[in-house]
Amino acid sequence: MSHSPDFDAGKTVGYTLFVVKHNFDNREPIEKCLYIGDRAWLGIFRCSAKHPLFYKPAHFAGHNMITFPRTAVELHMLGQETVVASPNMVAFYNHGQEYHRKKLSETGDWCEWFKFSPRLLAEVIQRYDPQAGEMELRPFRHSHILISARTLLHQRRIVHHLLTAKQRDSLWLDEMLLHLLDGIIAESYQYRQEKTPKRKTTQRSHQDLVVETQKLLIKQLHTPVTLAQLAQQLHTSSFHLCRVFRQITGKTIHSYLEQLRLRTALEWLPEYQNNLSGLALAVGYKNHSHFTQAFRDAFGVPPSQIEF
Structure with a gap:
């Protein structure tokens, strides 16, 4: 992913005004790390459907990460099912996962990404799957899940705080990020309990x-x-x-x-x-x-x- 110059987060109120301040028809997509903690990192990615990067035939996830889509985009993950990304869901990427996109709207691909340390992921996952082992290489077993409104609002409040707060509260952020991760993993282990066709x-x-x-x-x-x-x-x-x-x-x-x-x-x-x-x-x-x-x-x- 390409990087663009930093933006003035302190003058940005909510994501809509952030979008207004930045015309995504320009040449470079926006990727920005908003927070770096001891065991969690959070950032944003914005890529217009008009940018060549959007249509790159292969992308590779550099980390184990969870993304919250802001827009609708079709994701094709190698070896996994096609995903219609939307605000209804989160997508999971194991380190090295290959994927490519297809356009569903002119807006392109907008999301927030969350990265967590391998040890933290293993610790949280083992709460719900004691047989999981360390799982540091491929901790996620699903490509995506539908998430609850409560989890989505939790995530939005974290991002809003990072974009608007004049003084960040690291203790609050770390605790909120841990609660968010725990909620997502809990929901992922409750997902798709119905029987699926055998063939x-x-x-x-x-x-x-x-x-x-x-x-x-x-x-x-x-x-x-x-x-x-x-x-x-x-x-x-x-x-x-x-x-x-x-x-x-x-x-x-x-x-x-x-x-x-x-x-x-x-x-x-x-x-x-x-x-x-x-x-x-x-x-x-x-x-x-x-x-x-x-x-x-x-x-x-x-x-x-x-x-x-």
């Missing part, structure tokens, strides 16, 4: 159907959609689509779309602080009250009380 060809076709469904939901985020319409576009039956999507993701299609809309709203909140009705409409809700209640149910507080 590899069937499992692959089911995975492909889920990927195509997720891509359609991302494209149609702001417009009403019915199950019949989705099934018709995907050339399958409504029953088969519902069953396979839940079997692979552990979520219903409605739940996945609802989470995607609310997490997009969280992303856009700084732009709409004084126009929550406009934000509700922008992410596909029919009215302000329905949106506010759904947001409160997901994040524990109404959008007007998020400190971004």
Whole structure:
């Protein structure tokens, strides 16, 4: 990944204003390390879909890391399943993992990355899998998982603190990062408890159907959609689509779309602080009250009380 000059984080309020300050049509992507601790590191990566780096045929993860996507992008990981990256999930990269991207939006690939020391990863993973051993070379067994709203908000608050705080609290940051890692690993070991098809060809076709469904939901985020319409576009039956999507993701299609809309709203909140009705409409809700209640149910507080 290429590096760009530092930006003035102290003058940046939330990620939306950060994006406004930096035109991603410029030549270089942005990669910035925001925090270096004793056993955890955190940074950002922003690469426009117009940049040649986006289409590089092979990337290799230099560390064991976890990324939180900010945008929708299709990830192809060598030896693993295709991943539709979105704010609904986190992606796991073992050291040396080869991958490449495909465009789902003009925005490109925006994410935050978290790196943890091998010993810390092994210690946390062994809480949930005592047979895991040290696992220092390939600690992650999944390419990605869908994450809870609580975990996402936790991560957003850490990044927000790093971008806006005049004085950083290292003790608070280290503790928050450890809680975040523990929560992600706990969720990863609860993920995909449903039975998956035994035949590899069937499992692959089911995975492909889920990927195509997720891509359609991302494209149609702001417009009403019915199950019949989705099934018709995907050339399958409504029953088969519902069953396979839940079997692979552990979520219903409605739940996945609802989470995607609310997490997009969280992303856009700084732009709409004084126009929550406009934000509700922008992410596909029919009215302000329905949106506010759904947001409160997901994040524990109404959008007007998020400190971004």
